[in-house]
Amino acid sequence: MNTLRNSSSNTRKRLMATVASVTIAGTIAFGAYATGTMPVLADAVHVQSAQVPGFADLVERVSPAVVSVKVKAKVQPTADNGFNDGFDNLPDNPQLRRFFKEFRGFGDQGGQFGMRPFSHRDHGNGQPRPIAQGSGFFISEDGYLVTNNHVVSEGSDFSVVTNDGKELDAKLIGTDPRTDLAVLKVDGGGNKFTYVDFADDSKVRIGDWVVAVGNPFGLGGTVTAGIVSARGRDIGAGPYDDFIQIDAPVNRGNSGGPTFNLNGQVVGINTAIFSPSGGSVGIAFDIPASTAKQVVQDLMKNGSVQRGWLGVEIQPVTSDIAESLGLKSDKGALVSSAQDGGPGKKAGIVAGDVITQVDGKDVASPKELARMIGAFAPGKSVDVTVWRNGKNETVKVDLGTLPASDKQASNDDNNKQSAPTAKADTLADLGLTVTKAEKGKGLVVTDVDPDSAAADRGVQPGDVITSINSNEVNTTDDVSKAMTDAAKAGRKAVLMQITRDDSNRFVALPVGKG
Known part of the structure; x- marks a missing residue:
């Protein structure tokens, strides 16, 4: 009997403990809900992997040396509408006038790349002063800086805006149109400027990382990155074309800005872009540091470059x-x-x-x-x-x-070869019909077989053949002899010298039938 009582007592105790336990748990859960705390969840996803190096440290060091270049254009007489369009004699065609206003030459030289016509300002005399912007960078602590010639060529007053927003007047020291380089000088009032140095671009390899810093569309302090995609590019800009091609977003206003290697040295100066649409398609061309360094030294010393x-x-x-x-x-x-x-x-x-x-x-x-x-x-x-x-x-x-401007061949009609009056002869092997020149020196081409090698190489009626393989030719017999001598020497072609509009050039024609 006592055993049954004890068993019943123990059961009640266990039930009481269970109820108490449930009550405590419920109180805790209710307390968590009431106090607003959330239950413990699993950790958020975080992947441990190698981090790709960035350019932040590089940009932080070089940015103070890069400036925006502001150029005020020379004042011209203004039109009645207050704008300096300079095209008063154009036909009364609104679309034509608008086209020339937008592309009047101040800013984007050649339509491919350059500073952007940024704004007009009135300086108190009723005449606007167009302001364009490009880029530049300091190369000395006393304020010498480099930019493009096409950025400053149409300007009369210059200033630069530094990375911290200060605007300083600048003086034009010298320009070199042949390499599209210019040097400006800023008076820092005794302050020293952060400056950068030129790299040895002979060590630049295709595929190297580069960083361009500049002022595209007036957005100063803009940084873009890419790689060197080619070297030795000839884009027809001038006699010293030897550009570094970079695959990086470069736009109008980046002109004159630097392209850096990862050591913070200038490998090139942005000067042109390939742009079918007018905006960046990711292909830009830089003046190599080796070219710029020598030109800049001459400009700083003499204000010009003598070659x-x-x-x-x-x-x-x-x-x-x-x-x-x-x-x-x-x-x-x-x-x-x-x-x-x-x-x-x-x-x-x-x-x-x-x-x-x-x-x-x-x-x-x-x-x-x-x-x-x-x-x-x-x-x-x-x-x-x-x-x-x-x-x-x-x-x-x-x-x-080297003369200041290249000598151009005269195209005056009085200097052109007079129409031949002598009997024409045929040089069948060359696909040419010729006659003696009026003054007796050379043979005038009167007809060219369109299926001949001569036609393929650009020979035209009116050209004067003056020599073949450095031997003067005044008759068709002279031509035949030169062809025979070349064949005996085992040569497959002869070198023909022709004159056109007072300019000489050479054309190679096969010895066999043309």
């Missing part, structure tokens, strides 16, 4: 031309004419020579020859090796000073 001058007109050596002259490769620069009074002609260089070396350094192309000669100071004496009559000869040339 050596050979005084010859040159053209590329094609494989056909190399074959006609007996050259082993198509390297070098073919002299189409030596200018009267020029250093080259004085030294004995003549049309038909192929310049293969300068001071013992090989010449690969006309562009390279122009850069090599331009790198010498006027008055420098150089050894020029030419291929002439099947062998190399070396002449010593005292270089002159």
Whole structure:
């Protein structure tokens, strides 16, 4: 009996404990709900992996050296509408006038790249002062900075805006249109500027990371990144084309801005973009640091750049031309004419020579020859090796000073070859019909077979054939003899010198039927 009582008592105790336990748990749960705390959840996703390096440290160091360049245009008489369009004589066509206002030349030079016409401001005299903006960067602590020539070429007053927003007046020190470079100077009032240095761009490799900093569309302090995508680009901008191509977003207003390597050195200066649409498609072209460094030094010292001058007109050596002259490769620069009074002609260089070396350094192309000669100071004496009559000869040339503007061939109608009156003869093997020139020197082309090699190479009626393989030709017999001599020498082509509008050029034509 006692056992049953004890068992019943123990059961009640266990039930009481269970009820108490449930009551406590319920109180705790209710308390958690009442106090607003959330139940403990699993950890958020976090992946431990190698982090891709960024450019923040680089940008932080170089940004103070990069500035926005503001250019105030020269004031011109204004139209009645208050805008300086300069096209009062245009037809009364609103669309035509709007087109010329937008592309009047101040800003985007050539329509590919440049500073953007930013705004107009009235300076109290009722005449607006158009303001354009480009980019630049300090190269010395005392305030010298570099930008593009096309940024400043139309300006009269200049200022720069630093990374911290200060606007400072700047003075134009010098420009070099041939390389599209300019140097400005800012007076810092004794303050020292953060500046950057040029890299050794010979060590720049295709695929290297680069960072461009500048002022696109007036948005100062903009940073974009990409890679070097090509070197040695010739985009037809001038005689010293040797651009670094970068694959990075560069836009109007980036002109004159620097492109940095990961060491914070300037590998190139933004000067052009490939832009079918007018905006960035990710292909930009930079003036190499090696070119900029030398030009900038000259501008800082003299305010201008003086280059050596050979005084010859040159053209590329094609494989056909190399074959006609007996050259082993198509390297070098073919002299189409030596200018009267020029250093080259004085030294004995003549049309038909192929310049293969300068001071013992090989010449690969006309562009390279122009850069090599331009790198010498006027008055420098150089050894020029030419291929002439099947062998190399070396002449010593005292270089002159490159003229401020290139001499242009005259296109005056009075200087053109008069219409021939003599009987025409046919050179069937060349696909040409010719007649004697009026003055007895050379043969005038009167007709070109459209299916001939001569037509393929651009020979036109009116051209004057003056020589073949450096031998003067005044009759069709002279041409036939030159062709026969070339065939006996085992050559597959002859080199024909032609004159057109007072300019000379060479064309290689096959010895066989044209």
